Amino acid sequence: MHHITVVGGGFAGLTAAITAAEAGAKVTVHEAHHTLGGRARTADGPYRTNEGPHALYSGGPHWAWLKQRDLIGPLAPLPPLEVARLRLRHRGALRRTPPLALLKLLRRDASRAPVDVDFLTWATGVAGEEGARAAAHYSAVALFHHDPGSLSAAFVQERLRRAARLPPEAHYPRGGWEGVIDRMAARAWNLGVRVETLSRVDTVPAGAPVVVATSLAAAGRLLSDDSLTWPSGRTALVDLAVRTRRGDAFAVSDLDAPGWIERFTAQDRTLAPAGEQLVQGQIPIAPEESRADGVARAEELLDLGFPGWRGRVTWRREAVASGRTGAVDPPGTTWRDRPAVDRGDGVYLAGDQVAAPGVLSEVSFNSALTAVSLALGRNHTRNPTRKTA
Structure with missing residues (x-):
């Protein structure tokens, strides 16, 4: 043996x-x-946070392996109304729909991206520079990198398609x-x-x-x-709890720069006390940027998607994850x-x-x-x- x-x-x-x-x-x-x-x-206490946003992608091999062994457990379903509250920051404003140029890169018949060219160069040829940058920034939810456009086009395209697939591949185990x-x-x-x-x-x-x-x-x-x-990413992590308010976004994706804010209690109420919402965000930051730079960008997204959030905060935590967000592949x-x-x-x-x-x-x-x-x-x-x- x-x-x-x-x-x-x-x-x-x-x-x-x-x-x-x-x-x-x-x-x-x-x-x-x-x-x-x-x-x-998962953290103990009333706010059940993970170390940064976590999700299980159902399209991957580990999903079947875990499911066969009954290891996933109960999942927190995302109500359709909450899905409709996904918001996108584009040109400084909060929007409900992505730019049409970005959608060109998500079509099933879109050409396969090359390995040896950076994503921004390749995607610009398909959808124009504005659509290419928006797509690169949206892909940061599965990359945690401050400049996704500089990475291998094939590497980014795979993550962009997985992150934007409908119905969503991302699932959340109840309780973290x-x-x-x-x-x-x-x-x-x-x-x-x-x-x-x-x-x-x-x-x-x-x-x-x-x-x-x-x-x-x-x-x-x-x-x-x-x-x-x-190479890996460097990411500012912002976790906070706010008192519940009708109309808060489910998530805000930044298409002007890499960044993502998500209200995790939208699908799992067990993550925070009654009457409170748990919000977690990841803002990729460049090597020369500080945690404060990332936090400031997170607060801009919060201002757009969670009006009056500053007066509703009941708990807050910040951190930086350096080299702890997976590999990124250069061209x-x-x-x-x-x-x-x-x-x-x-x-x-x-x-x-x-x-x-x-x-x-x-x-x-x-x-x-x-x-x-x-x-x-x-x-x-x-x-x-x-x-x-």
Whole structure:
């Protein structure tokens, strides 16, 4: 029987642990924090926030995998009336419909975008510069990057289509992502997985195959590997609760610059106390911009979509997520060019910045399955003297 060690108890780590245990392996998970979940943890208390806006896309492979195992749990349906309250900022004003030029890029017969050209250049040729910029900024809801137009056209087009698809692919587990993580953890324990929390790993365990399911930066430190880098986004996160007011927008997408504000209690009233609404926003910011710059842009969107919000605030929190929002592919690159899952000597990577396809959490899922498949596909006798951090 194989014995696999998983470093990291987030979504990727739990996916790897469950997959390996289902295949008959003995599995030990080491999690540095006192709770599992990583970035999929949900805050305790009256305001059930995730670390930034989270959603499960039903068009991805992880949806079927989770559903087969009854791990998704109850979903929070989005009432049709709330869907109608999606608003778009375009040319400084709040609008109900996107510019017609943007819709050209969403047509089913639209040409396939190239890998080696930036999105803004390619999309301008299809829809004109204004439509191209609006589309690039709208795609930021699935990118978390300050300049989506500068990225590979194929990379951005896939995320634009997934984010704008009707009916929406995005679904929300009731009560936040914590329920999904709790169900995954319970399945792991029932399969015999040994889970050790408050267990920080500073050197790679010798002997058994190891799946490193941490951030790419943490994996680089653990493996003493400076090559483990890949571009990601930098995002200002704004969470706040406001007293309920009729007419508030469900979400505001900024087509003038990348940014998204969403009222999560529109579909799940359990996320805030009665009479209050939980609003979360993500505003991508450039390397030279500060958190205050991002927060100021978020407040502009709030002014448009949530009139009088300043006098209704009951709770507020701000943060910056740097390199924690998934990989972005520059022109001329695809997911295959990211750091490989197989690092050699029985070490494998899983996470959202490694060489695996998908959108958002799908990358973590696919890389975890690949890592376990490789780990179980051959006999590994790791060298105990291998140099580690």
